[in-house]
Amino acid sequence: MKAPVVVINFKAYQEAEGDRAFRLAKACQKVSSESGVPMAVCPPHLWLGAIARILEMPVYAQSVDPLPPxxxxxxxxxSMLHSTDVAGTLVNHSEHRIPKDDIGKIVEMCSALKLHTCICAETAEEASDLAGFHPNAVAVEPPALIGGNVSVTSADPGIVSGTVDAVKAVDPKVLVYCGAGVKTGDDVKASMDLGANGVLLASGVVKAKDPEQVLRDLISKI
Structure with a gap:
C-alpha cells in the first residue's frame, strides 16, 4: 500500500451519513485512481467496514480504543479493525483527544496487527513528542484553524516546516501531514513545499457541493 498523500476525514458530517458516505468514498477512489495520487478515506465507524470492503484504496478509522478483545x-x-479490510486509524484527533499513554498503547497494538497509525498533534512540540511512539505518520493541526477558511500553510507556515524538522529528528521514517483550513491545490502545494508528505482534511471535501471537483483541484499542483 502506497502512503496516502491526501487523507480525507469524513468526521460526523451529515454529508457522510448513509448512502452519501459511500458516494463520497467512491468519488475519492475515482479521483485517486485516475490521477495516480494515493489517497485514504476515514468514514464514520458505522459504515467503516462496509466501505473498506468495496474500495481499492486505504480506509482508516477515525479513532480506535486501546483495548484487547x-x-x-x-x-x-x-482487533475489530484488523478483522475487516480497514488499513489503519487516526489517533488523538483534536476533536477526539486521548491520554498520551493510550496513544502509545494504540500504536503498539496496531503495529502488531500491521495497521497504520496517524497520530494527530496540535503543535510541533507535541508532534515531536508523539513521534517517539514510531507511528506511520503524524499530522499537525492547530485547533483554531480546523474547519476554517485560512490554511495553516498561510496562517503559520512555520508550524508545518517546524513539525517536519522535529518529527524527522525523532524518526526519519515517520510521515508528516498537515491540516486545518486546507482546501485548495495551492494549500496542498504549499504544505509539500514546506516538507510535508501530504495533507489531512475534512470539510473542504466532505461539505463541498462537488467533492470530486474539489479533490481534482487539491491535487492539481502536486
Missing amino acids: GPGTGFVTP
Missing part, C-alpha cells in the same frame, strides 16, 4: 461495550478495538 473482550468485555468493552461501545468500544472499537484494533
Whole structure:
C-alpha cells in the first residue's frame, strides 16, 4: 500500500451519513485512481467496514480504543479493525483527544496487527513528542484553524516546516501531514513545499457541493 498523500476525514458530517458516505468514498477512489495520487478515506465507524470492503484504496478509522478483545461495550478495538479490510486509524484527533499513554498503547497494538497509525498533534512540540511512539505518520493541526477558511500553510507556515524538522529528528521514517483550513491545490502545494508528505482534511471535501471537483483541484499542483 502506497502512503496516502491526501487523507480525507469524513468526521460526523451529515454529508457522510448513509448512502452519501459511500458516494463520497467512491468519488475519492475515482479521483485517486485516475490521477495516480494515493489517497485514504476515514468514514464514520458505522459504515467503516462496509466501505473498506468495496474500495481499492486505504480506509482508516477515525479513532480506535486501546483495548484487547473482550468485555468493552461501545468500544472499537484494533482487533475489530484488523478483522475487516480497514488499513489503519487516526489517533488523538483534536476533536477526539486521548491520554498520551493510550496513544502509545494504540500504536503498539496496531503495529502488531500491521495497521497504520496517524497520530494527530496540535503543535510541533507535541508532534515531536508523539513521534517517539514510531507511528506511520503524524499530522499537525492547530485547533483554531480546523474547519476554517485560512490554511495553516498561510496562517503559520512555520508550524508545518517546524513539525517536519522535529518529527524527522525523532524518526526519519515517520510521515508528516498537515491540516486545518486546507482546501485548495495551492494549500496542498504549499504544505509539500514546506516538507510535508501530504495533507489531512475534512470539510473542504466532505461539505463541498462537488467533492470530486474539489479533490481534482487539491491535487492539481502536486
